[in-house]
Amino acid sequence: MMKEFTIPFVGLKEGKHRFEFDIKQSFFENFDYHEFNSSDIKVSLLLNKTSTMMELNFEANGIINVNCDLTNEPFNQDISTSLHLIVKFGEEFNDENEEILILPHGEYEVKVQQYIYEMIVLAKPSKSIHPGVEDGTLDSEILSKLEEYSLKEKSEEEESEDIDPRWNKLKNLLTDK
Template sequence: MKPLKEFTIPFVGLKQGLHQFNYQIGNAFFEHFEYDDFNASAIIVDLEFTKKTTMFELHFKAKGTVNVNCDVTNEPFDLEISNNFFLVIKFGEVYNDENEEILIIPYGEYEINVQQYIYELIVLGVPSKRVHPGVEDGTLQSDILQKLEELSLKEETLENDSEETDPRWDKLKNLLNDK
């Protein structure tokens, strides 16, 4: 995958101290990763890049909305997401990203691309189960919800079934209670 230029930070020319980077993330960003779970997205990622003498500290903050389909009704809705991530970059002999909070890059590097970290920050900020807020509070009117209600077992039928029992089963139930 080819890195996107706007997410490459050339840290050689930066002075020591805090530097701010802001990114507007839309659907084109996710199309680059071939990720199509979002119908639409409007996310702002703020990156605080702190350059120190021997390392860099990166603090990512993502906030915005993604339009996803509900897992229950398949109705699209806007889901608010908010997530943050802290990364330390150090220099070493070879590239090493085994630890998720520490990245070691070779001494000769002069820039770092943060697009993969932003992608993971956003995708992991979305809950695994996406339920439309109208389903939770009962205000959503949908054909799927009406069909689910029609097909669900009614309490009345369960009560009628319990009243009409075979007397042989009643004797067996008494065995459990007679302990």
């Protein structure tokens, strides 16, 4: 499963190597993640191999289609993110540190799909608002209902008319010293 995200580094020469990945909706379905309606993201991975370690620099740019949190209208959200990961070698596998991955000596490949997945999911804004809501161009039934039921601000004149006149008498006590 997802073999294209497994990089066999043992045969690579020291230096920089570039890998490209096209991330579509099926990628997220493999992780049982269904927050996106669709996705079209290009991930570029620059792997810098030295004799003792590897540096992985991920860059992701593209579009995810999500539903607006206010109106539930689908829209395209731009995604642009990056991730830096250092791969070292040790006695046993350890991925507890989010910036350093330790692979056991003798390992010959690294699986990067989990890092790509987390990088993209974490890049999604916590609140997805349709651009048409922000600039007022989206004509939505839900928006109309929200506006209809929202509390209207009262002007100062209206507020002063709502005050019981007996309170004004009490206010005079404070000023009539």
